[in-house]
Amino acid sequence: MTTDQRIAGIELGGTKVVCGIANGDGEVLERTSIATRGPEETLGDTRAWLEPRLGNASGLGIASFGPIHVDPASPRYGRIGATPKTAWQGFDLLRALRDWTELPMALDTDVNAAALAEIRWGAARGHQNVVYVTVGTGIGGGIVSNGRPVHGLMHPEIGHMKPRRLPEDDFDGTCPFHGDCFEGLAAGPAIAARWGKPLNELPADHPAFAMEADYLGQLAVNLLLTASPTKLIFGGGVMNCTELLPMIREAAARHLNGYLDLGDLSTGSGELIVTPGLESNAGLLGAVALVIDAS
């Protein structure tokens, strides 16, 4: 891989598609952003921008919202699964893209891809066991173990675990499948529905912050106790409220209650739970990292 190489990437998100061209050093050369609607309109606009730029590219990476079938051995490889975004349910994303180009393609979830990009170029350089959480219109997470993204029956869908409810919180939750799972209680739409405003329009001493930090702290604990990451990255729109990160660390430490002996490890909790190094390019560069890892 060199700085001369051109790799195309598509991050298909619930709100927007980010697509672009990067080089093999993870430098974004060109990018654009397209509103996510139904598959036809969204991919029509994406193709119009991307197709003329594919001539010099060596591959196309796709980092998609989930659930999506990511096992190349599955007959459903590249298809979107059961999602609240009904227009996309069952859509064969990979087949659609193969109509555009014969470039080699690599596919994973947006969050698995972002974790790989953060390892290669961002906040988790040199780490092999990393979790990347996004807290935005939903809550998703990618897990990399021993340097490789975690797949299996499907892929991680960490936002649908359930936290212990706070006694003062009687909100029903917004998840159509589970009501008050982490996503249903702590993603952007849940915050807006519970408090009438997004977090960034509430004052820093508003109880919404402590509640959000407690739920995300519980999520951090579940991830530390399963994936055992040495870097746990929290990104996504809600994390733009910079007050949250230290509050999440504190809540995670409170819930762990000394169990993992973090103080004695070289990665103390301050270094362990961090925000992304690549910011809004994490998904796009994740798509690019997938191509590099596959080649």
Next chain:
Amino acid sequence: MTTDQRIAGIELGGTKVVCGIANGDGEVLERTSIATRGPEETLGDTRAWLEPRLGNASGLGIASFGPIHVDPASPRYGRIGATPKTAWQGFDLLRALRDWTELPMALDTDVNAAALAEIRWGAARGHQNVVYVTVGTGIGGGIVSNGRPVHGLMHPEIGHMKPRRLPEDDFDGTCPFHGDCFEGLAAGPAIAARWGKPLNELPADHPAFAMEADYLGQLAVNLLLTASPTKLIFGGGVMNCTELLPMIREAAARHLNGYLDLGDLSTGSGELIVTPGLESNAGLLGAVALVIDAS
């Protein structure tokens, strides 16, 4: 690896040590069981049995209760971490064994090792993404992702996540760190403390069964949503109550509420959540599998 090869294994559990000799096909040739007390007495008896049998062995595997430092690059490699078994806290297990023999050694948690053994010889043959849960004096779990055991900051400690409490359950929980985590609510000692008897002495229509199945079903869901295994194995003494397995499957499906589309996958939930193939040899053969994987 052949049937001629002799590999020694030690499974260090909270109640007993199982040690033995197996061949490279996972056939146990000799084994014994020793009560776990403090390190000196326990390892003294273990050495007395094992040392005369090490002459023809090609390696020694150790599958230990956790937390234990399993990163070979760590200065604490092979030491027991913060455990309620206070006599063992900080004990340098690997150094103690190196006084006995110069054989190559391989070390992991009992449950990571058991997952590897179930992949190699048991209920998860051919699978690459497997979780092995033990429900006994504690609740622990091993995770194998892409064929390799999950490590990182430490190793999985899944029993210390917290379930959603059942409204009819006001038991405080037995975990000295977290009170009512999965281990504190659903391991053997919690069942005995809550109901006055172990599960196998209660009638099959006793409410203890539905409660136990609900908590273990929630645990199964957390594991499916993080590690995404294609085999999720529940072993340990409590699982000797054979009524539990189908109840756990049902509870897991109820809590997932259709989210992972399990019915459409080749591994339906009946095949997905299973009991161990190696039964009481899983830990010992796990220790043996560690040696084979390392060689």
